[in-house]
Amino acid sequence: MIIGVPKEIKNNENRVALTPAGAAEFRKNGHKVYVQATAGQGSGFEDSEYEAVGATILGTIEEVYAIAEMIVKVKEPIASEYGLIKENQLLFTYFHFASSEELTHAMLKSNSVCLAYETVEKVDRSLPLLVPMSEVAGRMAIQEGAKYLEKPMGGRGILLGGVAGVKPANVLVLGGGIVGAQSAKMAAGLGANVTIVDINLNRLRYLEDILPANVDTVMSNEYNIRDLVKSADLIVGAVLIPGAKAPHLVTRDMLKLMKKGTVLVDVAVDQGGCIETCKPTTHEDPIYEIDGIVHYCVANMPGAVPYTSTLALTNATLPYAIQLANKGWQKACTLNEDLKKGLNVVNGKVVYKAVADAFGLKFTSVEEVLEEELVG
Incomplete structure (x- = not known):
């Protein structure tokens, strides 16, 4: 098969979907690999490293899309890429379709085959290709939140861990999955008082056992969240419903209950956000304020630490690719x-129900499509 690796062109996205080691594995299996010039540079990989393992460097993104049978990416295609995608071309990347109707319709129109990292799911319901980036994003949420709590950055001027004689910050984590657990662990490690909420009592019991003593677990419901946001200095949105739009746990009117300079970090932004006032931002312009509340809603947080993120991601994606x-x-x-x-999405048909439901589109079962493909 002919594999194409375009350079990521989303704002400040420095990750790459394939390392030189990954390219070597493809070559070992008899496949051709074409990498766009400087695609790996942001993650610390030079073109010469790809060439050394048998990959071919192409000068433009147009050349990569034109030659490849399978495109391996990190982030979803953006508008300037839509016209480059060919019929029957396989795209293997993060898509997060439920948060973008425009992207969904563009991929349907392209008649391509869209296989999303974030919905690859094991029998135990774990999401192996989402886990590594969730780990990075969960840890980064605290790192970024602590920064924006500083007064010059618009926050309350609170040190996350406090000092002797001064109370530490209160951190509220919404969701007890991978992102939430990593956020809670990082915040607790820095000395903050942490509360993590989830709707799954068994998950809360597990988190109670593994997290430090300065982490409290609370059942997630509107009443409890309304109460907790009043004292929170940093709130991390870490809710995930695989393939579907995230529910709004923090609503617009709750901002009035918060202290001025409270920081909200919505890691769920690429699935529509679990904070109603959330809108996607970039590393170039990461925050905005509403009612004196700082919102950090960068949709590709791991892109800021591309070396770590690229290695973590490709460790997980390569065996599937x-x-x-x-x-x-x-x-x-x-x-x-x-x-x-x-x-x-397969050849103009939506085959993932949560995506079809998000936009009222016709749903076709994946089994039906696969049967047609194999017979045809």
């Missing part, structure tokens, strides 16, 4: 249930 290349997406998705659940 190799399967797709070796067997073709039809056979690979038939044989591997994890990959099958990653299919979201």
